[in-house]
Amino acid sequence: MTAFLALVRRDLLLAVREGGAVGTALGFYLIVVALLPLGLGPDLKLLSRIAPGVLWIALLLAALLSLGRIFEADQDAGTLDVMAMGQLPLEAVVAGKALAHWISTGIPLALLAPILGILLNLEISAYPVLVATMLIGTPAVSFLGAIGAALTLKARRGGLLMALLVLPLYLPTLIFGISAVSAATLGPDGLVQSLTVLGALSLASVVLGPIAAAAALRLQMQ
Amino acid sequence: MKSQTITQKLANPTRFMALSGRLLPVVSALAAAVIGYGLYLAFFNSPVDYQQGETVRIMYIHVPSAWLAMAGYAMVAMSGFGLLVFRHPLADVSAKAAVPIGAAFTFLALVTGSLWGKPMWGTYWAWDARMTSVLILFFLYLGLMALRNSMEDEALAGKLTAVLALVGVVMLPIIKFSVDWWNTLHQPSTGLGSTLDPSMRIPLYWMAGGFTLMFFAMHLKGMRNEILRRRVKALRMSQVERAQAGGSDTIAAPAE
Numbered sequence: 001m002t003a004f005l006a007l008v009r010r011d012l013l014l015a016v017r018e019g020g021a022v023g024t025a026l027g028f029y030l031i032v033v034a035l036l037p038l039g040l041g042p043d044l045k046l047l048s049r050i051a052p053g054v055l056w057i058a059l060l061l062a063a064l065l066s067l068g069r070i071f072e073a074d075q076d077a078g079t080l081d082v083m084a085m086g087q088l089p090l091e092a093v094v095a096g097k098a099l100a101h102w103i104s105t106g107i108p109l110a111l112l113a114p115i116l117g118i119l120l121n122l123e124i125s126a127y128p129v130l131v132a133t134m135l136i137g138t139p140a141v142s143f144l145g146a147i148g149a150a151l152t153l154k155a156r157r158g159g160l161l162m163a164l165l166v167l168p169l170y171l172p173t174l175i176f177g178i179s180a181v182s183a184a185t186l187g188p189d190g191l192v193q194s195l196t197v198l199g200a201l202s203l204a205s206v207v208l209g210p211i212a213a214a215a216a217l218r219l220q221m222q
Numbered sequence: 223m224k225s226q227t228i229t230q231k232l233a234n235p236t237r238f239m240a241l242s243g244r245l246l247p248v249v250s251a252l253a254a255a256v257i258g259y260g261l262y263l264a265f266f267n268s269p270v271d272y273q274q275g276e277t278v279r280i281m282y283i284h285v286p287s288a289w290l291a292m293a294g295y296a297m298v299a300m301s302g303f304g305l306l307v308f309r310h311p312l313a314d315v316s317a318k319a320a321v322p323i324g325a326a327f328t329f330l331a332l333v334t335g336s337l338w339g340k341p342m343w344g345t346y347w348a349w350d351a352r353m354t355s356v357l358i359l360f361f362l363y364l365g366l367m368a369l370r371n372s373m374e375d376e377a378l379a380g381k382l383t384a385v386l387a388l389v390g391v392v393m394l395p396i397i398k399f400s401v402d403w404w405n406t407l408h409q410p411s412t413g414l415g416s417t418l419d420p421s422m423r424i425p426l427y428w429m430a431g432g433f434t435l436m437f438f439a440m441h442l443k444g445m446r447n448e449i450l451r452r453r454v455k456a457l458r459m460s461q462v463e464r465a466q467a468g469g470s471d472t473i474a475a476p477a478e
Contacts, residue, residue, distance in 0.1 A: 151369060155373055161369060167361075168365065175400045208392055212389050220382070
């Protein structure tokens with residue numbers, strides 16, 4: 001457990017001290033959301049209707065951009081091999097790195113979302129639910145993303161390939177995340193169900209992600 | 223267990239080549255005959271739907287394609303499982319051969335579906351739950367092909383693709399379920415009606431059977447091609463190695 005926590009702490013420290021990594025994802029999120037009204041026209045009614053979807057899709061894209069970071073630097077530096085040979089099972093290593101990715105990218109992106117919501121004229125009453133869905137849903141983004149990052153570790157043009165592999169897997173999270181927000185603006189009926197399913201998706205990916213990603217990493221280290 | 227001994231016997235590519243070489247013409251001929259008869263039934267011996275008119279005949283291509291789109295993915299996933307767990311030498315060949323065929327049938331299902339949708343629904347594409355989940359299946363196939371093409375090391379690419387295929391098996395029901403749920407929020411399911419008259423059901427069965435045979439024929443052919451391609455590659459590599467060994471001798475000789 002201490003090794004696991006040390007690994008998470010190390011990854012978080014690296015994310016902060018390297019700089020740029022977290023900032024780039026946030027900047028990308030901001031620019032995508034800002035581009036949209038320019039493309040669609042400044043109709044505030046339209047914007048407030050599509051705001052939850054736009055915020056979620058832009059969040060997925062911004063997170064996708066930073067997924068490569070999970071294993072790439074350690075693969076280049078050789079530290080990934082050391083971690084694989086250490087006492088911690090590779091599954092736990094992957095889980096720790098994905099957890100660090102969630103804390104360093106998922107949470108900041110989720111917290112930025114309400115500010116971008118203002119730009120899109122999203123109802124203020126939807127903000128708490130929006131942030132809640134994103135906090136509950138983004139673990140799935142990091143842990144499923146770890147599978148994509150592990151699979152494309154040695155691939156040519158890994159970044160583009162990862163989008164093709166990972167985005168279909170994000171579909172359930174996207175659907176239930178948006179349905180939770182729209183349930184909050186329309187009425188409280190489906191809200192609890194959507195949030196519960198979103199939580200279930202995240203928990204399932206916390207299990208599936210490390211197993212599949214560790215299998216992929218092991219195959220590449222042989 | 224007899225089935226296991228058969229799969230073990232087939233682990234020898236030479237034996238597989240011999241057996242599939244004998245099997246392939248039979249399966250191909252059978253597929254052609256069954257599809258031919260099915261097409262005859264579908265075009266000349268089945269009634270025109272009172273609402274849909276002649277367009278109902280698209281169904282005889284569309285439904286078997288959609289069925290093989292899913293069966294193809296099952297084939298890819300089972301082959302991936304066989305590769306990762308049993309390390310069966312032909313599992314990767316089977317997975318690699320099945321992916322493009324499954325993708326082609328998925329594409330066919332999407333295209334025929336949208337051609338049917340234009341006169342019936344008035345639109346080529348309506349984000350219907352079924353259509354969306356088949357589209358996602360198509361994306362998964364594309365991902366499998368792209369991942370395999372992205373690596374130099376073929377053995378590694380095969381194993382990683384198998385991991386992705388198995389992840390897809392876990393995720394596909396979830397995606398399907400969530401798409402269904404998403405869609406029922408917005409528009410009611412179209413529902414073609416499963417109570418199909420025998421005059422239409424029987425041609426459909428023939429077509430489904432024929433398409434399945436065609437899938438097997440193409441899959442066998444694809445596997446044979448892949449095995450031959452690997453042999454050619456191995457021969458080329460050994461030739462290069464021999465040439466290099468010989469070449470270095472002749473270069474090294476004067477220096478000595």
